[in-house]
Amino acid sequence: MRSLVMSALVPVAVQLRRSGDSSVCRRLRTGLPGRGFVRLCQSRRLIIQNPASSGIRRVGLNRAKPSVEIAEASDFSVRAPGTNLPAAGSQHQKEGKENGGSGTDSHKGSAGLRVFPAWARSVDEVAEHYEVDIYSGLTSQQVEESRSLYGWNELDKPSQKPLWKLVLEQFEDPLVQILLAAAGVSFILALTEGGKVETSLQAFTEPLVIFAIIILNAVIGVWQENKAENSLQALKNLQSDYARVLRHGLEIPDLPARELVPGDIVKLRAGDRVAADMRVAELSSGTVRLQQAALTGESQPVMKGTDAVDDEEIEIQGKEGMVFAGTTVIYGSCTCIVTATGMLTEIGKIQSQILDASAETYDTPLKRKLDEFADTLTKVVGGICVLVWLINYKYFITFETVDGSIRGISFSFEQAIYYFKVAVALAVAAIPEGLPAVVTTCLALGTRRMAEENAIVRKLPSVETLGCTSVICSDKTGTLTTNQMSVVRLITVDSLDELKEYEVTGTTYDPSDGEVKGLSDSLDINLKSVAEIFSLCNDAGIQLKSGSYNAVGMPTEAALMVLVEKLDIPSREARKKIKAARLEKAEGEVISAYKSWGSNTLQSAVRLFTLEFDRSRKSMSVLVSQNTGEDGFQNKLLVKGAAEFLLERCSSVQLKDGTVVPLSPRCRELIMANVDAMARKGLRILGCAFTTELGVLDDYNGATHPSHEVLLDVENYYNIESQLTFTALAGLQDPPRSEVKDAIENCRNAGIRVIVITGDNKATAEAICREVGIFGVDEDLTERSLTGKEFIRLSQNERQSYLQRPDKGNFVISRAEPIHKQEIVRVLQNSGEVVAMTGDGVNDAPALKLADIGISMGITGTEVAKEASDMVLADDNFASIVLAVKEGRSIYDNMKAFIRYLISSNIGEVVSIFLTALLSFPQGLLPVQLLWVNLVTDGAPATALGFNEPDKDILERSPRSPDESLISNWTFFRFLIIGAYVGIATTGIFGLWYMNNTSFLGIDMSGDGHTAVTWGQLSHWAECPLWPEFSVNSFTAGSHEYVFTNACDYFSEGKVKASTLSMSALVVLEMFNALNALSENNSLLSVPPWANKWLLGAIGVSMGMHLTILYTPWLADVFGVVPLSLQEWLLVVAISLPIIPLDEALKFWGRMQRERRN
Secondary structure, X not given: OHXXXXXXXXXXXXXXXXXXXXXXXXXXXXXXXXXXXXXXXOOOEEEEEOOOOOOEEEEEOOOOOOEEEEEOOOOOOOOOOOOOOOOOOHHHHHHHHHHHOOOOHHHHHHOOOOOOOHHHOOHHHHHHHHOOOOOOOEOHHHHHHHHHHHOOOOOOOOOOOOHHHHHHHOOOOHHHHHHHHHHHHHHHHHHHOOOOHHHOHHHHHHHHHHHHHHHHHHHHHHHHHHOOOHHHHHHHHOOOOEEEEEEOOEEEEEEEHHHOOXXXXXXXXXXXXXXXXXXXXXXOOOOEEEEOXXXXXXXXXXXXXXXXXXXXXXXXXXXXXXXXXXXXXEEOOEEEEEEEOHHHOHHHHHHHHHHHHHHOOOOOHXXXXXXXXXXXXXXXXXXXXXXXXXXXXXXXXXXXXXXXEEEEEEEOHHHHHHHHHHHHHHHHHHOOOOHHHHHHHHHHHHHHHHHHOOEEEOOOHHHHHHOOOOEEEEOOOOOOEOOOOEEEEEEEEEEOOEEEEEEEOOOOOOOOOOOEOOOOOOOOHHHHHHHHHHHHOOOOEEEEEOOEEEEEOOHHHHHHHHHHHHHOOOOHHHHHHHHHHHHHOHHHOOOHHHHHHOOOOOOOEEEEEEEEXXXXXXXXXXXXXXXXXXXXXXXXXXXEEEHHHHHHOEEEEEOOOOOEEEOOHHHHHHHHHHHHHHHHOOOEEEEEEEEOOOHHHOOOOOOOOOOHHHHHOHHHHHHHOOOEEEEEEEEEEOOEOOOHHHHHHHHHHOOOEEEEEOOOOHHHHHHHHHHHOOOOOOOXXXXXXXXXXXXXXXXXXXXXXHHOOOOOOOEEEEOOOHHHHHHHHHHHHHOOOOEEEEEOOHHHHHHHHHOOEEEEEOOOOOHHHHHHOOEEEOOOOHHHHHHHHHHHHHHHHHHHHHHHHHHHHHHHHHHHHHHHHHOOOOOOOOHHHHHHHHHHHOHHHHHHHHXXXXXXXXXXXXXXXXXXXXXXXXHHHHHHHHHHHHHHHHXXXXXXXXXXXXXXXXXXXXXXXXOOOOXXXXXXXHHHHHOOOOOOOOEEEOOEEEOOOOHHHHHOHHHHHHHHHHHHHHHHHHHHHHHHOOOOOOOOOOOXXXXXXXXXXXXXXXXXXXXXXHHOHHHHHHXXXXXXXXXXXXXXHHHHOOHHHHHHHHHHHHHHHHHHHO
């Protein structure tokens, strides 16, 4: 055969596949009839496949020669060695492309590879695909070939920005650039002005303070951005370090997991963490269960088997023959074939999706508005600075005009520098330097309040984003529900024509939470049987720890255990003892009633053997020995399982009085009708039964019994669990949280839509959604409920039309996968919605990253989900999200208040500087004084405005648009009016001191003995050297007397008193303006100052700090100020107070206009 094949080869290479630099496989055209191509591979076998058949023959080759694989002529794809099966489908091609393209050097060979659909192939086919024997494993050469193609079994390390690049990015903000330029100019000027008084500490204070601000902002920015992608690191932590592998027929117990390759045979046992995606090849125990909640969101351990599924496109939850990297074996052991490693595993796909989602960054609405504000401010400030400098050109450029021509041009460098400093002061005045610090402080305070509502914020900007959230995409399990399975219905058989239904209350694992309604004082025989079955046919437990009741084991079994506790036990004396024991030691006596059924006492039973659950019969049972008193012990089989499957194997039924009668067709119909009714309500229905007709197991007493071999064969379980006596039905659900219904109503009032995205089945999801009020009880859900597959099959336009229906109602997407969550987020964001997304599993991390605000679960959430999220719910409760939205809206309102306050104050400063330059007055406010006011004096009141109480109707407004302006046209007009007054008042009080030395408004201004000048002298002060007869008197400021040997120094060194009055007036004006900012529209009569006590305290702090620099000599020297007398303070207050009635008049006009529009 070998010679026949080799002689037929035509030396025409069709395709050469490479991995790194080593040729792995090449396909050559063959002349064999009916054969298209052969693939020449570096393996030790010859595989020949006829396109007309699926048969494969292996022929051993000389070890020195490569093998040849015959492939179909139509197959031009690049595959791993031995890939001769049909393609995995378009979806998997897409996945392979997406995941393969993100590799680094460790995955050179994985680019463009497809994931083989092992879940849809039999074990033999999978073994054939990877050319491996499950009893001997791969050879060394096969391992090397596979590794050269697939790389190491590890997740890629994404490249990080270098530190220098992060630092440079911090200076891209236009406002920072303006401040940087201002600081640089100020520093140069300070260095060049040697000998002057101002070049001492004061001259360098301004640039040093500005530099400190810029450096601090840069450090914070770099720290935030340089934090490693903790979500990716948490993902890596899920990977196992070692694996138990079979190679060369030998077992390697601790092979490093990174060395695994597709085709490796791996042994798994209980407690092992799975190191790669694998196909289950053989079970070494009756059943194998894995906990894959972190990956798929399934709350219960999942049973695995060796059967293939029919659908290659099935969701992860449906791949019952696969185990996935990062999941944990809870029970049993098995042998598996590795099918995917590294970035091709499901965890690898999630890492790629996280990186993709991280690349799709969206600025928060507030950041976008602040950026727009910064851009506008940059242009305005730049224009005004140039304008101010130019309008004063006459002071540093002089010339004469003779016969129409300009002659005798002279340039005063000193005056040019002076007015350049005025322009710098204007830039400093226009920029609210304290704004970033105040915003951060307000957000931090908001996060503290939100933490009290169980919403822990990880990323500060997400607080503000909550305020404009328009859609909440929520999980069902654990968020809308308690994630604690509870029995809510118990149905027994009173007679063949009548069933008895008990309502069971309570929503937690706390046995004292709720009761079985309608229960008589003593249990009838049928209920005793129910308690006995659910107690003994049960492997779960309830743990009380730190005041919280938690399930140990399967949640369903724990719920049945809680039911037993609520049923209690027949003996009154025993019940009294249990209650006393619980009072004495609550944590040790949680399930005392359950324990009593298993104690070796009269009418109690002990377990002999457990018949494990499997998917075919959908039940589990225990063989027990029951103490019957005088008759000794009797063996009994207690069974529980899916109601409809269990009922098929029941031939009799136990009635209320304990009588066992044949199960009539009528009774069977009644039971099934109740099963259907509970299923429509989204309940999970379990039946329980028993039998004493056990044949060879009647006297079974342990492993030494001759019939023990019967129990070791799982195939016998179905027959053993037959001819059963039906006992009862139990309807279980993960009950809705009691507070969720009100939260959903709040969402409806607030205009927030709720989209439930769950992996649960459609009926259960719809039932829970109706129960919590997302849908009406009788609402038609035809257009509101889809499965994930149905949604993803829609075109992009259809998806958008579906989620953005005109009525914009709520929706539920069931049987959803992580990729569906991501697509829903994208569709909503493309429609202009602000999306909050909840999640708890590893698979939710990409969607959490992609959403405007990702919300992870604090109790059930994985570390990966928490690290990828913006906010963590400490109690996993949907109602906490709504409270967080309320807090977010309140924080945004308060931020608007202090932003309005800061901006209006800065407008006043700009007007003051501009007026000073326009009127040609000496510079009244120095840059260092403006920095002090902007950073320190204004900071406390601005922060205190963040404590304003939320409006009562805050959850009755529609979500604000992300495009909503921070400042409306009317509000901006108000700011201009207020700013104009601030500018006029601060400039006016400066000029007033120079031009008046008698009195003003009855306030004596003669106390310091200063000299009054005329308007003309003040506005032409630069021409002072040309006034030979100009003279001034000395004046006092505090304990210091200012004497002028050069009268012209009166307009430079002598302006210290006027400058102090101007600065003090600015501070007091801004304190009064802070009171105006308590409400955007309401009068101080309706929102009085004491409505925010924090603001009153902040005003006191700010004034105290201002007084400190005035009355502390060395600080007064730094800031160029002097102490003021009582009369001068009265003048400051008189000039400042009118800002309150002025703003009250503007608010009144605004309210009148709004009422007219409405």
